[in-house]
Amino acid sequence: MLEELERILENGLQALENIHDEAALQEWRVRHLGRSSPVMQVFAGMGSYSKEERPLVGRRANEVKTALETALAQKEALLKQQALERKLQEERLDVSLPGRPRPLGRLHPTTRVLREIYRIFAEMGFQVYRSREVELDEYNFQLLNLPPHHPAREMQDTFYIAEDGEQTNTVLLRTHTSPGQIHAMREFSSQSPDNPPPIRLILPGMCYRYEQISARSETQFTQVEGLAVGERITFSDLKGTLTDFARRIFGQQVRSRFRASHFPFTEPSAEMDIECFLCHGAGCPVCKYTGWLEILGCGMVHPVVLRNGGYDPERYSGFAFGMGPERIAMLRYGIEDIRYFWANDARFLEQF
Numbered sequence: 001m002l003e004e005l006e007r008i009l010e011n012g013l014q015a016l017e018n019i020h021d022e023a024a025l026q027e028w029r030v031r032h033l034g035r036s037s038p039v040m041q042v043f044a045g046m047g048s049y050s051k052e053e054r055p056l057v058g059r060r061a062n063e064v065k066t067a068l069e070t071a072l073a074q075k076e077a078l079l080k081q082q083a084l085e086r087k088l089q090e091e092r093l094d095v096s097l098p099g100r101p102r103p104l105g106r107l108h109p110t111t112r113v114l115r116e117i118y119r120i121f122a123e124m125g126f127q128v129y130r131s132r133e134v135e136l137d138e139y140n141f142q143l144l145n146l147p148p149h150h151p152a153r154e155m156q157d158t159f160y161i162a163e164d165g166e167q168t169n170t171v172l173l174r175t176h177t178s179p180g181q182i183h184a185m186r187e188f189s190s191q192s193p194d195n196p197p198p199i200r201l202i203l204p205g206m207c208y209r210y211e212q213i214s215a216r217s218e219t220q221f222t223q224v225e226g227l228a229v230g231e232r233i234t235f236s237d238l239k240g241t242l243t244d245f246a247r248r249i250f251g252q253q254v255r256s257r258f259r260a261s262h263f264p265f266t267e268p269s270a271e272m273d274i275e276c277f278l279c280h281g282a283g284c285p286v287c288k289y290t291g292w293l294e295i296l297g298c299g300m301v302h303p304v305v306l307r308n309g310g311y312d313p314e315r316y317s318g319f320a321f322g323m324g325p326e327r328i329a330m331l332r333y334g335i336e337d338i339r340y341f342w343a344n345d346a347r348f349l350e351q352f
Ligand code: PHE
Pocket: 175, 176, 177, 178, 225, 226, 263, 266, 297, 298, 299, 320, 321, 322, 323
């Protein structure tokens, strides 16, 4: 029987060697230490041994059982340790690795130029005034001295929403920010009709024109309108304000000039050019060999427009201007195609 006990011990220890997980360990426990395991069977059969054999077998059986229990406990601890090490390995964290940089968003070039324009005019005391993008023919054209069939309407091909010819209530997408002049003047003049307050505003926003899309023109683009109305405002105020603006946005050395032009809502009207910063006036493809780049339209607010806004042209005068931030961005950053602005190509946007 003692030999049998040695075999039981050896079998048990050997079987334990090949165990690598918790489930197999539980199985092993039942098989080698459970109620019907070989060693427990020895205890159960104690009665069949002689008086002399019984203590020897009993002691050895106890030793074998204890040895198996100890081995089990060791194995259990080992498995636990291995599981922990595996877990640590899997969740390994290399603290010396460089961090993952989050890609930084950027401002769209139009937004950048817009903000710069806001800043410059804010310093001169101009407030931002928001005006609607969906307009009536009345505001987009008629109140701006562009009656139905006026030839200047041709310059601005229009997206009509509810087409009704060139009628007052025809709904359209504004072709310029100038209708905001009427909304703004009416709002301020209605506050005190007998004594309307002076105003200094810029009116930024999206405009739409039904145009063939090309490198130079898009169907949607931004404009910033400017409007100053008050007593004794003169053309030299207009020139001074815009010359200062050009210096602040393009650099102190930039030369500018005003060229007579025509807009139905201003009189007199002008266009402002700045010296081509590529060739400095010598002539190159960017300035079409003129040495100058056109950046905005402007003029003294037409008396009819002042009156439509609730300002008596006998007492008040004002100037207005309109510029395209995309155009300024194109000149500033050397962008050769206006279609990039809405193409949503990250390679373009990432450059700013
Ligand atoms: N609204 C004109 C345009 O879109 C620009 C402009 C605005 C001209 C204000 C004069 C005064 O071309």
